[in-house]
Amino acid sequence: MTYHLAGDSTVAACPPEEHPMSGWGPHLAPHVDAPVRNLAFGGATTESFLATSWSELIGGVEAGDTVVIQFGHNDQKDPALLDARGGYTDRLRRMVAEARERGATAVLCTSCERRWFDGSRVTPTHGDYPNAVRDLAVELGAPLIDLTAFTTWLYEDAGPDGSVALLSHFAPGEHPHWTEGLADDTHFHERGARRIAAYVGRQLRAIARLDGDGQPRGSQLVH
DSSP states (O other): OHHHHOOTTSSSSSOGGHHHHESSSSGGGGSSSSSSEEEEOTOOOOOHHHTTTHHHHHTTTTTTEEEEEOOOTTGGGTTTTOOOOTTHHHHHHHHHHHHHTTEEEEEEEOOOOOOOTTTTEEESSSSTTTHHHHHHHHHHHHOOEOOHHHHHHHHHHHHHHHGGGGGGETTTTSSSTTTTEEEEEEEEEEHHHHHHHHHHHHHHHHHHHTTTTTSSSSSSOOO
């Protein structure tokens, strides 16, 4: 069994010159019991991923594998083509169907939230896209990992100041890759990426214990 990751920069491995910025995908392997194949890339939408990397990903999928799908950050920038209840979910539906045709489990993920605080609360930034994924998961009977909810909790639990360490924030001269400084509230520092990967891994292990009827196999589903 292999985990195949389809997603954008919040899932992808960053190039060496951007470290310690990182998506959560490169840190997933220690938290699951199977190899991880990460084809996510920065700037990806459901449309661009299908056009460039999906054939490679799906060509390597075998029966019993799991395909983990997380898009939305960039899809929301093209609502004419990739509306939350239109082109975006149409393409997610295609990915799920083609993974299932291969005998694989397709897992849908909502987008990781941006760290945008209003007082002590994180401001939602993805509009209807997370709810569209939640509804699609119900429609298709697909497992869902709600990373919008988890990352919102993660940031609020750490607070406006403490959560800074989870994202790519560097003062000028602090890091040789970001000599002029950086304040990025979308892309994770490795510290944050590891926290999210640990959560995703826990959920995937729980999903793997489900039988075909969606019932726990042997032990209770992890929440």
